[in-house]
Amino acid sequence: MSTNRKVIGIVAAPGYSDRIGTELEETIPELLEYYVDHKTKWTTESDISPLTGMTEKTEEVIAALLKEKEERRWDMAICLTDLPLLHEGKLVIAEANEKKGVGLVSLPGLGATPLIKRVREAFLHLISEMHDGSSDESRKEVGKRWNQMDAPPPALKKKDPMALIQKRGFDRLSPIYRSVTNNEDNNIDVRFQVESRPRGALRMVTGMVRANRPWRIFPSFFRMVAASFGIGSFCLVFPTLWMLSNHYTAPRIAGLAIMAMGLLTAWLIVAHKLWEQPKKAYSAYLSRLYNGTTLLTLMTGVLFYYLLLYVCFQGMVLLMVPLDTVDSEVVGELDPKAYIYMAWITTSVSTILGALGSTLEKEETVLDGTYGYRQKERYEWAKRQEDDEEGEKG
Structure with a gap:
């Protein structure tokens, strides 16, 4: 019996991103019960905001998302943007703030295909990071819990607790690395990015063409x-x-x-x-x-x-x-x-x-x-x- 209820907000830029957000709104609650917490009643709400698709600076996207999360009284919120995001010249695929309960996913950073599955995996992982914690100890505990579970739903296979998405095809050419930040002034607790700039550019361009x-x-x-x-x-x-x-x-x-x-x-x-x-x-x-x-x-x-x-x-x-x-x-x-x-x-x-x-x-x-x-x-x-x-x- 569920003893808790959490509302997840999905904020997407207009266009293809908001169509993906609508699909996630319908399919994600069941997967959250499996991957994150079966004792929690998960519900999702989606919204469209051009503000989250107007800037390539992640801190501005997170700030706009945090404002909407507080106005809508969501427990957590994730932004889907079709813009490429960079941090110190490196391609950012996703970020999350555990304490504030906000995160973002950049569609171009996920590469060309299969996009829907990749977005779903990234969404589940960011919610897990914010719900269960981003420290190495927390991720190990998540991994142990997942290994003890029965077969996952047909939509996804069992995940790596440290990996944003399953490595398949193109991801081996431009691997995604996870890093944890300890700067209190930083709005980000965990970041997923491609360390190699040339490989990141290749992933980014193919992802942008796919988003077009x-x-x-x-x-x-x-x-x-x-x-x-x-x-x-x-x-x-x-x-x-x-x-x-x-x-x-x-x-x-x-x-x-x-x-x-x-x-x-x-x-x-x-x-x-x-x-x-x-x-x-x-x-x-x-x-x-x-x-x-x-x-x-x-x-x-x-x-x-x-x-x-x-x-x-x-x-x-x-x-x-x-x-x-x-x-x-x-x-x-x-x-x-x-x-x-x-x-x-x-x-x-x-x-x-x-x-x-x-x-x-x-x-x-x-x-x-x-x-x-x-x-x-x-x-x-x-x-x-x-x-x-x-x-x-x-």
């Missing part, structure tokens, strides 16, 4: 696909393209493909004004980081666009371009690989001629997939809130 959800951008390419497909279909009827496909080498065609995708990516950045200039709101380093993430996000979308277009043209070549007709037009012996190269060259040419000059559909979806735009929206929201508060006081 490039697959949401891909449907916006359909108008460009239609334009490019029309131009490429017209080009296929000319023998010049057939002769080029019989004489071009694979490295040369690959270079043409890279140039086409690079030009399209650059055009999209310019056309939709996606390149960020350094601002006072965040450092030049973070501006470069945001731009690099935008570049990789768009490149992922362009790659899917290119592959879709190639599949379409390969089908057209096989169905509509007779082999004997091509053989009669080319000089020399027809290479069987010419059919593959023909679709490949057509894809690159149509990308350059058809897609460049076009713009993406659903521009808001594209902009929302970039960190700079989301930050701009949050700053504007905060400014409106500040103006409203001043208006009420006046």
Whole structure:
């Protein structure tokens, strides 16, 4: 029989973070009873706050979270932010203050996949740190308790009492280290971060691209696909393209493909004004980081666009371009690989001629997939809130 009740607050930045927070609100109480304390009745509440997604400084995030925790009278609170967090130049994945009962998880720090499972593991671990203690002795006692338990719920396996998340795949390349701070002036008792800056940067960039959800951008390419497909279909009827496909080498065609995708990516950045200039709101380093993430996000979308277009043209070549007709037009012996190269060259040419000059559909979806735009929206929201508060006081 439960003898105690605790309310856990989940505060998330708007967008993908708050959807994860909503899912945690529904699934986490049962897991808390297993991993943390079965005698406690755990309940969760979620909230959305742009304030927790407006700053890259962990102390400011913790301060904003602590204020909301006190206002909502939660027992503990954890913030989910989609911003990269740094401490002394090192990537921070999560932090917690045991005494004040607040913690945070940075989604980019968790890497690319599988995100939901990683967030759930990190959430459970931070609650355990705040409930059971962060000292080495406390963590050893938690480990002993977990080892004596029966099989865990299907959602998770048994955890390491010192590890934020289970080591799998990518985590072996950029391991997460746990450190305990003893500074009374510090708002943090325990911190999880990547010690190596290059490995941390790799984890951070892949995590940021994942947080941008490039697959949401891909449907916006359909108008460009239609334009490019029309131009490429017209080009296929000319023998010049057939002769080029019989004489071009694979490295040369690959270079043409890279140039086409690079030009399209650059055009999209310019056309939709996606390149960020350094601002006072965040450092030049973070501006470069945001731009690099935008570049990789768009490149992922362009790659899917290119592959879709190639599949379409390969089908057209096989169905509509007779082999004997091509053989009669080319000089020399027809290479069987010419059919593959023909679709490949057509894809690159149509990308350059058809897609460049076009713009993406659903521009808001594209902009929302970039960190700079989301930050701009949050700053504007905060400014409106500040103006409203001043208006009420006046």
